[in-house]
Amino acid sequence: MLYSLLRPILFTLPPETAHELTLSVARLSPILGRLSGSCPSDRLAIQVGSCQWKSPIGLAAGLDKNAEALPFFAEQGFGSLECGTITLRPQLGNPRPRLFRYPKEQSLRNAMGFPNEGLIHIAPRLGGFEATLPVGANIGKNKDSNPEESIEEMSIMMATLADDVDYFVINVSSPNTPGLRALQERSYLSELFQELQSVSKKDLYLKIAPDLDEKKIIELTALATEYKITGLIATNTTIMPERGVGGVSGVLLKERARKVRKLILDQKSPLEIIGVGGITNFQDVKDFWMDGGKAVQLYTAYVYQGPELLRELNREMIHFLDQNKLKNLTDFFKLDLKERQKCLQPLPKPESI
Numbered sequence: 287m288l289y290s291l292l293r294p295i296l297f298t299l300p301p302e303t304a305h306e307l308t309l310s311v312a313r314l315s316p317i318l319g320r321l322s323g324s325c326p327s328d329r330l331a332i333q334v335g336s337c338q339w340k341s342p343i344g345l346a347a348g349l350d351k352n353a354e355a356l357p358f359f360a361e362q363g364f365g366s367l368e369c370g371t372i373t374l375r376p377q378l379g380n381p382r383p384r385l386f387r388y389p390k391e392q393s394l395r396n397a398m399g400f401p402n403e404g405l406i407h408i409a410p411r412l413g414g415f416e417a418t419l420p421v422g423a424n425i426g427k428n429k430d431s432n433p434e435e436s437i438e439e440m441s442i443m444m445a446t447l448a449d450d451v452d453y454f455v456i457n458v459s460s461p462n463t464p465g466l467r468a469l470q471e472r473s474y475l476s477e478l479f480q481e482l483q484s485v486s487k488k489d490l491y492l493k494i495a496p497d498l499d500e501k502k503i504i505e506l507t508a509l510a511t512e513y514k515i516t517g518l519i520a521t522n523t524t525i526m527p528e529r530g531v532g533g534v535s536g537v538l539l540k541e542r543a544r545k546v547r548k549l550i551l552d553q554k555s556p557l558e559i560i561g562v563g564g565i566t567n568f569q570d571v572k573d574f575w576m577d578g579g580k581a582v583q584l585y586t587a588y589v590y591q592g593p594e595l596l597r598e599l600n601r602e603m604i605h606f607l608d609q610n611k612l613k614n615l616t617d618f619f620k621l622d623l624k625e626r627q628k629c630l631q632p633l634p635k636p637e638s639i
Contacts, residue, residue: 288590289321289322289350289593289594290592290594292594293590296308297389298385298512300383300385301381301383301385301386301387301394302382302383302384302385306636309350309354309355309504309547310583311360312355312359313354313355313358315358315394316355316357316358318358318406319357319358319360319361319362320361320419321363322362322443322592322593322597323362323593323596323597324342324362324364324593324597324600325363325364325590326340326343326363326365326600326612327600328357328613329363329604329605329607329614329615330342330600330604330614331364331614331615331616332365332366332580332581332616333367333559333616334431334452334558334560334580334581335489335516335517336452336453336465336488336489336516337366337396337420337452337453338420339366339419339420340364340365340366340419341363341364341365341416341599342571342580342581342582342601342603342615343363343364343365343367343443343571343581343582343584343596344365344366344367344368344560344581344582344584344598345359345362345364345366345367345368345392345583345584345585346368346542346562346583346585347369347370347371347422347424347455347457347493347585347589348370348371348396348424349585349589349632350367350369350397351369351370351371351372351402352369352402352403352407352408352411352417353369353370353372353412354411355428356369356411356412356417357415359468360417360418360419360450361598362418362593362596363533363593363596364378364556364584364596365419365420365427365450365581366418366419366420366421366422366441366581366583367417367421367422367528368370368419368421368422368423368424368455368583369408369412369420369422369423369424369498370402370423370424370425370426370455370457371400371402371424371425371426371457371460372402372404372405372408372423372424372425372426372443373400373402373405373425373426373427373428373439374404374405374428374439374440374442374443375402375405375428376398376402376403376404376406376407377399377401377402377404377428377548378401379398379399379400379401379402379462380397380398380399380462381399384399384532385397385398385565386397386529386530386535388529388534388538389406389478389590391536391537391538391586392536392537392566392586392590393534393536393537393538393586394421394439394533394534394535394536394586394589395460395523395526395529395530395532395533395534395535396523396532396535397462397530397531397532397533398532398534399429399462399463400426400428400429400460400462400463404511405442405443405446405447406521406532406621409446409447409450409470410448412447412451412488413449413546413573414448417452419452420447420452421450421451422451422452422453422454422455422459423443423451423453423454423455424454424455424489424493425440425443425444425454425455425456425457426440426456426457426458426460426463426464426466427439427440427458427463427469429463429464430440433469434617436469437481437510439480440456440481440482440568441482441485442459442476444482444485444486444488445485445486448485448486448488451488452488452489453488453490453491453505453516454482454488454489454490454491454494455491455492455493455519456478456482456487456490456491456493457492457493458470458474458475458492458493459493459494459495459520459521459522459598460533461497461522461523461524461525461532461533461625462532462533463496464473468495470494470495470498470502470506472505473494474510475506475514477569479509479513479515480513483515485512485614489516489517489518489558490516491515491516491518491519491520491558491560491615492506492510492514492517492518492519493518493519493520493526494506494513494518494519494520494521494546495521495522496520496522496523496524496539496543496546496563497520497524497525498543500549503546503549503550504549504553507550507553507639508553508555510555510557511553511555511556511557515557516557516558517555517557517558517559517560518550518558518559518560519559519560519562519583520546520547520550520559520560520561520562520563521539521542521543521547521562521563522563523535523563524538524539524542524543524563526538528611531535535564535585535586536566536586536587536590537562537566538564539563539564540563540564540565540566540570541564542563542564543561543562543564544564544570544573544574544577545581547559547561547574547577550579551577551578552639557569558580558581559580560581560582560583560584561574561579561581561582562582562584562585564581565582565583565584565587566586566587566591567587567595567598567599568598568602568606569597570582572606572630575593575626576626576627576630578623580619582626584596597639603615604625606629610629612629
């Protein structure tokens, strides 16, 4: 209710100004997170990799790049939190304006370029955060680093944060750093996976772009499986040149992201697949479950709908369990896919008298 009143005011401000203002309030008044948020029922807890998520709905990277408002977001009702993208050295990112709204389509376009305060400032916040839910660190290379240097940078970040986060995400799929997406190649990723796995045994994910062709998506899925990383996060933002530079998220990404996720899931690999991109309501969550997925992340939909989205998702997931006479979501995901799909089918409408 509170966010629905504040949003029209926030949306009169430039998007990045509104974002910074919201984060400042969240950082200074974490108790507002509890007052506006909701606590997921224990029935919604699930295992994702080696982590126990409080619910299948996580916070995606990008909203809290500098891990400055984690106590606030931990009270909102998310099942997990992901901060970043973090780079080794502080980075200003691209010139402003670099964040744009499409309210009618509940979408955003960002051309941020990994602006963040760097490892030296972010690490103490992660170290000092007493987490009650899994926290992930999304890591990437500095803009001016070459591929060889980038492997060393991410290795240093992982070693530094290994005791303070529960999982890591490699971000080589943002469209906002020149040449970054070119690193989605076997030669580079093989070396990177080997290096990072030698540094820490924490869960490791690769975040992929939605603009890859099917052959490349299958290749990356096979590579991730070969190196036994924990999983893939699908997907990052999409390039829509007609909208301008940067990556588009939200409803405009929905169809493309779901297609990529389904293609990955159809490979029947043992990887964890975390769905992000265009998740705006419970039907989107159910669509992902129908395709064989489990956990998702939110960003753009949370910007547009606020904490009420989490409350609604939590209510609908409990209702789903009750309808299907299931004790909890863990029991649901223990079912084979065909049985899960039966549970997800719409209930027949009662015949008219």
